[in-house]
Amino acid sequence: MPELPEVQTVINTLMHSGLLCQPIVDVKVYKPKLLKNSNPVNFKAFLINERINNIQRKGKFLIFDLSHQKTLLVHLRMEGKLFYETIDSTIPTTHLRIEFFFKNKHVLRYYDSRIFGTFHIYTNQAHWQDQQLTKLGLDPLEDGFNGKYLATKVASSNRAIKTAILDQTNVAGIGNIYADEILFLSKIKPTRKASELSKQDFNNIAKFAKQILLKAIKYGGTTIATYKADANHSGQFQAKLLVHTKKGLPCKYCGTKIVKIKVNGRGTYYCPNCQR
DNA sequence: CAGCGTGTTGAGGA
DNA sequence: TTCCTCAACACGCT
Numbered sequence A: 001m002p003e004l005p006e007v008q009t010v011i012n013t014l015m016h017s018g019l020l021c022q023p024i025v026d027v028k029v030y031k032p033k034l035l036k037n038s039n040p041v042n043f044k045a046f047l048i049n050e051r052i053n054n055i056q057r058k059g060k061f062l063i064f065d066l067s068h069q070k071t072l073l074v075h076l077r078m079e080g081k082l083f084y085e086t087i088d089s090t091i092p093t094t095h096l097r098i099e100f101f102f103k104n105k106h107v108l109r110y111y112d113s114r115i116f117g118t119f120h121i122y123t124n125q126a127h128w129q130d131q132q133l134t135k136l137g138l139d140p141l142e143d144g145f146n147g148k149y150l151a152t153k154v155a156s157s158n159r160a161i162k163t164a165i166l167d168q169t170n171v172a173g174i175g176n177i178y179a180d181e182i183l184f185l186s187k188i189k190p191t192r193k194a195s196e197l198s199k200q201d202f203n204n205i206a207k208f209a210k211q212i213l214l215k216a217i218k219y220g221g222t223t224i225a226t227y228k229a230d231a232n233h234s235g236q237f238q239a240k241l242l243v244h245t246k247k248g249l250p251c252k253y254c255g256t257k258i259v260k261i262k263v264n265g266r267g268t269y270y271c272p273n274c275q276r
Numbered sequence B: 001c002a003g004c005g006t007g008t009t010g011a012g013g014a
Numbered sequence C: 001t002t003c004c005t006c007a008a009c010a011c012g013c014t
Helices: A005-015 A040-047 A149-152 A161-166 A176-185 A199-218 A224-230 A236-240
Strands: A024-029 A052-058 A061-066 A071-073 A081-086 A095-102 A106-111 A118-123 A259-263 A266-269
Touching: A005 A052, A005 A061, A005 A081, A005 A199, A024 A040, A040 A118, A149 A161, A149 A199, A161 A176, A161 A199, A161 A266, A176 A199, A176 A266, A199 A236
Parallel strands: none
Antiparallel strands: A024 A095, A052 A061, A061 A071, A071 A118, A081 A106, A095 A106, A259 A266
């Protein structure tokens, strides 16, 4: 369920795993469809003997900085997962899509039941010129993300505020779960037109976006953290959700039943009393 | 069996 | 231009 906090959790986990600076000695691609600007042959040739020196994030994208000015850009989409494991660990091969083998007998495994993830490769830092990244709005944790920024992006839009903050060209990193949580804390009904919101509303959205995303990162995201131990689901943040998935349950603040509607085709939960 | 879904793109149309 | 809906991606789950 990778939104910004889950992607950051993946990065935090990998950065502390011992994978950094290990030479890649082999790559096996079981689902070539995942490779969007290469094929298994040149993808492998591109990666062999390179090292992952750093991992950055932009919105929900993972940016692997390799040696020789090369870059691997990964998007996990709905179901993508990355685990760094010992090479002889006995693991279920269901949904195993790509393996990166390292010199130290470890392997980075990519799992993706739906095969929606994307892998792009670049030389000479060319990824920064790719529209995928250039079109992204500010990420809520970046400098300059505040109510004023949000207002310049969406205050003239007649779209529902939820749709506006899910649009990655306005705000990078927010997904369906956190959009509901942010609007609940901001006391704004998800269907309100962005153009109807006040300066204070935008300030609140920006404030709570930062607050909730940081908190979710602290708790290791919603599903990633326990996956290794469990292969099941339910990360630590799952327990902290206030409205998302809470249909029919009482609002934590006023007791009114949470309702579920569709906004722009996405399941949307809100409190009809608190959120106006 | 039908419907849904944590993400995103692209087509087609108003 | 803007924004909406629908389909597609491919599969597990209810």
